Amino acid sequence: MKKLIAFTLCTLTTASVFAALPPLSPEAQAIADLAKAKTAYAGRVGAFQLCQSMNKVADQFRAPGTPAPGACTAPPPFVAPVAAVPAPAPVAK
Numbered sequence: 001m002k003k004l005i006a007f008t009l010c011t012l013t014t015a016s017v018f019a020a021l022p023p024l025s026p027e028a029q030a031i032a033d034l035a036k037a038k039t040a041y042a043g044r045v046g047a048f049q050l051c052q053s054m055n056k057v058a059d060q061f062r063a064p065g066t067p068a069p070g071a072c073t074a075p076p077p078f079v080a081p082v083a084a085v086p087a088p089a090p091v092a093k
Helices: 002-018 026-061
Strands: none
Touching: none
16 A cells, blocks of 8 residues: 555656646757757668668569569758747847
């Protein structure tokens, strides 16, 4: 019973701590968006390289007269996402 009460207390405390986190600043959000874009691009490059290696192996074991495996399409060059940073507010004089 004590373990159940302790587990429930820890769960509620953890949930309240995560709920109290402030939103990211615009700079931190831009950095997070850039990291997400780089990760997605790395996935596309990895899929392209995997396709090339599978085609290379398929060519080695292909029987004469069978069609060649499908062509791989290279991903476009990486383009960093445009950060929508709000312009600074004008200073009142």
